[in-house]
Amino acid sequence: MAPQRATLLQVAQRAGVSRSTASFVLAGRHLDMRISEDARQRVLRAAQELDYRPNLMARSLRTKVTRTIALLSDTIASDPYAGGAIHGSLAAAVARGHLLFIGETEGDPVVEEKLISDFLDRQVDAFLYASMFTRYVRLPKLLRGRPVVLLNCLTRAAKPAQHAVVPDELAAGFSAARTLLEAGHRQGIHLVGNTGGGVFASRERLAGIREGLGEAGVRLAGVIDCDWWPDSAYEAVRRALAEGLVPKALICLNDRVALGTYQALREAGRVIPRDVSVLSFDDSELAAWLRPPLTSISLPHYQLGWEAVEKLLGPPSDPVVTRLPMPVRLRASIAKPAVE
Incomplete structure (x- = not known):
């Protein structure tokens, strides 16, 4: 049989105070009810000694x-x-x-x-x-x-x-642009991902990127369209490179897209970041696992x-x-x- 739980009345009796005083102390209302510090300490000590826990079900009903x-x-x-x-x-x-x-x-x-x-x-x-x-x-x-x-x-x-x-997301896109600009990039900056379909994050990130680049008189060189998954990004970037694209920096709309992008660049003999800088969004565990580790803008x-x-x-x-x-x-x- 489970031991019987202590009651508020037992706590009050052990502390030598009224039941209402014990209730006010345990509810944190000792200041507004002008309960002395000595009485408060006695109640808290009694509650600890008796292992008192309030009956939450009864309290919620009341x-x-x-x-x-x-x-x-x-x-x-x-x-x-x-x-x-x-x-x-x-x-x-x-x-x-x-x-x-x-x-x-x-x-x-x-x-x-x-x-x-x-x-x-x-x-x-x-x-x-x-x-x-x-x-x-x-x-x-x-x-x-x-x-x-x-x-x-x-x-x-x-x-x-x-x-x-x-x-x-808008400020995140702006930060992505500023990060590349501060590294010295002005040309050959491409976006990798799907900017259509009404996806809130892609729309906001793209607007922020354009704003950040625009303040420095720089424009995106183009968009490599793909879905939000590694295989789609790999195929799109591989195809773009095979057709002669020579990007200087790639902004990927999420880390999964960056994973596929890394694979395509490596297959084409492009070294990150010597030949191409890569930046992404989300800062998932993928970002730290990739080699080289991926600069990514964190979702909080x-x-x-x-x-x-x-x-x-x-x-x-x-x-x-x-x-x-x-x-x-x-x-x-x-x-x-x-x-x-």
Whole structure:
């Protein structure tokens, strides 16, 4: 038989205070209730000696607050690249004394509705609505009017109804351009990736790259179009090189694209960074594994999760879109352009 858990009354009796005083101390309200430091220490010592733990179920029934939040996502929970957002959300929730439930929909609206209903049945206090890729979303009807923060996604509303936390992809593109310019590149800069299809990240990154280059009077020399995967990037870059392209720098739209680009360059006898500098986005584990290690602009997954929970549980404020910085991780894939 499991040992019987200590009660608040037992803590109060051992500390020699009233039950209400013990309750205020353990709830952190000793200052506003003007409880002496001596009484507070006696209560804390008694709670520790009795291994007292509050009955959260009873408290939630009384207060209608469960101190739980739910993170509802499409595929972010199982994607290895985005796991940092889960870790950041968990850490921030724990720091604020909350539990975090996680539900994954795989983009199925039926599954999404069922998960939201289940969370509401469990009296979850608030929600993070998350996306693997930064994109525009429509908030589910069941979540409208409830405490919600958008994590790595946005709505198209001119005036947002919820806080949203996203990476600053536009500034990241600008940083990519400045990184190459500072290394001395002015000509032969090509983009590798798919700039169409309405993908938020590619559109924002491209706009930032063009802005950064444009300030220095430099333009992209061209785009090598490919999908977001290594095999597609390898084929596209291999074909471009075979047709006579001689790039001085390649900006890849993500690290997977950079992997395929590395393979094509190596096969063609081009040495990185002596012949071609390569820069990418995301700063996944691939970036550090590649040889030479790849300069990549980091997606701040952990910070996204942390900041979203802070917005959700922090003081009420007017909804805004918060864009988090994407730092440049300088490695060995960029050098000054070769003099011909």
